[in-house]
Amino acid sequence: MKVLVPIKRVIDYNVKVRVKADHSGVDLANVKMAMNPFCEIAVEEAVRLKEKGVVSEIVAVSIGPKAAQEQLRTAMALGADRSILVETDEDVQPLGIAKALKAIVDEEKPELVILGKQAIDDDNNQTGQMLAALTGMPQGTFASEVNVEEGKVKVTREIDGGLQTVELKLPAVVTTDLRLNEPRYASLPNIMKAKKKPMDVKSPADLGVDMTPRVTIEKVETPAERKAGVMVGSVDELVDKLKNEAKVI
Amino acid sequence: MSVLVYAEHDNAALNKATLSVIAAAKEIGGDITVLVAGKGCNAVAEQAAKAEGVSKVLCADNDAYEHQLAENIAELVAEVGADYSHILAAATTTGKNFAPRAAALMDVAQISEISEVVDGDTFKRPIYAGNAIATVKCGDDKKVITVRPTSFDAVAEEGGSASVESCDVVKDAGISSFVGEELAKSDRPELASAEIVISGGRGMGNGDNFEILYKVADKLGAAVGASRAAVDAGFVPNDMQVGQTGKIVAPNLYMAVGISGAIQHLAGMKDSKVIVAINKDEEAPIFQVADYGLVADLFEAVPELDSKL
CATH class of the missing domain: 3.40.50.1220 (TPP-binding domain)
Known part of the structure; x- marks a missing residue:
């Protein structure tokens, strides 16, 4: 079966985020960018399914700037067979992305779409669910275990109280949570090989979808800082402060 | 304006997070209707009817809603939600699961985890793991929103006297089913x-x-x-x-x-x-x-x- 893995280029996990002085957004100039961590888990899961013989082809796709080619090359170095970049420099939002992905799904007809549950920049946690809605596929969100069976997939989901397992008819959308797997690192030979793997570049117009943003960002601010507290010298002092000063115990 | 609040529950009791969502709904303004979807969830509907500020409770009691499967709940919310300007759910794993799906079915954006209501179109929400707070304005005529419960002080559990109506909309997409769950058992608070x-x-x-x-x-x-x-x-x-x-x-x-x-x-x-x-x-x-x-x-x-x- 074919798997589609949508990925996103985001600010690197370890970079300290700074809000721009004009409050128009976050400063991304000269900042290290990387594949969204949840997307890495999605690629890894697809690769493991291929290694198990369940999956025959992995197609990575990204919607974003030209530079997102780097992340698609990374996905191919990790094991994706080919990739598609829908190139746009416009602000893209989950509904628009989901519409673009639906157009790709209609062309590629994957049996499984695996993507990260959220991107660590906008923290939206929407795209997978929206794609599932638009394609009429069932969804297994926040997955910690994925088992593909004949015509269906069993997904164990991380829910607030514990774990829930659902059975979905294929084709289906799965979004990844942290404990699904531990992504591998790309080896140097695989990075070299990935340079020769095919990458198809399209525009939103090629897909014929309306990706106009529905939400405008009016302002981005730095959150209120907590004021510095005090250091206590002993457990006794801590208990005393909590009882008599903060009055929380 | 009219707000539909999706109730979070386990078919037996209303989750407190919903009281915070109702608080956010009050800040938006207009009549507040609470939708309780589940199986054998009448007690939840009765509980929701007593919450402060609620004018009506819709109870959709059906096998299809027992386990909150997003495929079924999203279709229900998209249909029932047609009559409301705002649809709110808690930013829990339940809300995050169905709300984007319902929004896409209605062809509108979804606004995730709001921490503040500025006005009926404008909200604040944390981005970049809370390292920045964005003020966002949604141009869609219908707003589908998840609410960060800890950012809003819960309304009182008692004091309201809303009517409870049964909602007979049945949506069973038939593409997903519940297999089982393992819930952590603890005597400690949630x-x-x-x-x-x-x-x-x-x-x-x-x-x-x-x-x-x-x-x-x-x-x-x-x-x-x-x-x-x-x-x-x-x-x-x-x-x-x-x-x-x-x-x-x-x-x-x-x-x-x-x-x-x-x-x-x-x-x-x-x-x-x-x-x-x-x-x-x-x-x-x-x-x-x-x-x-x-x-x-x-x-x-x-x-x-x-x-x-």
Whole structure:
């Protein structure tokens, strides 16, 4: 079966985020960018399914700037067979992305779409669910275990109280949570090989979808800082402060 | 304006997070209707009807809604929601699961985890793990929103007297089914709504060592959480995770034990009223957000704390 893995280029996990002085957004100039961590888990899961013989082809796709080619090359170095970049420099939002992905799904007809549950920049946690809605596929969100069976997939989901397992008819959308797997690192030979793997570049117009943003960002601010507290010298002092000063115990 | 609030529950009792969502709905304004979808969930509907500020409760009681499967709930919400200007759900794993799906079915945007209502079109929400707060304005005629429960003070559980109507919309997409669930059983309060939370990090060393936190928690009536590092190391299950990718908590007292304070963890707890940090590394970033910091070996400090409470 074919798997589609949508990925996103985001600010690197370890970079300290700074809000721009004009409050128009976050400063991304000269900042290290990387594949969204949840997307890495999605690629890894697809690769493991291929290694198990369940999956025959992995197609990575990204919607974003030209530079997102780097992340698609990374996905191919990790094991994706080919990739598609829908190139746009416009602000893209989950509904628009989901519409673009639906157009790709209609062309590629994957049996499984695996993507990260959220991107660590906008923290939206929407795209997978929206794609599932638009394609009429069932969804297994926040997955910690994925088992593909004949015509269906069993997904164990991380829910607030514990774990829930659902059975979905294929084709289906799965979004990844942290404990699904531990992504591998790309080896140097695989990075070299990935340079020769095919990458198809399209525009939103090629897909014929309306990706106009529905939400405008009016302002981005730095959150209120907590004021510095005090250091206590002993457990006794801590208990005393909590009882008599903060009055929380 | 008219607001539809989706109730979070386990078919037996209303989850407190819904009371915070109703509080957000009150700030938007207009009549508030609560939709309770489940199976045998009448008691929940009765409970929702008593909540402050609710004018009507719709109870959709059907097998298709028993396990909150997003495929069915999203279709229900998209149909029932047609009559409302705003549709709100808690930013829990239930709300996050169906709300984007319902929004896409209605061809509107979804606004995730709002922390403040500016007006009916404009909201504040944390982005970049809470390192920035965005003010966003939605141009769609219908707003589908998830609400961060800890950012809104819950409305009173009692005092309202809304009518309960049954909703006979049945949506069964037939593409997904419930297999089973393993819910953590604990006599301690729920992490997301506890007044006191004690969390352990990588410094705990292993899962067995969490026992010393459980002892203190039981004395204080606290919930126990963990950092992502502790979850990744396999010390404790993921449902205990506090942080950007786990639960967001804002208790009266948050005690971080053996937690260094990565930004992803701070994102989940920095709105707590009082923060205590116990860590042997005096350079740990957690001390920068702590009201009370204690540089100590947690294996000495925590048992001592336990003996002095």
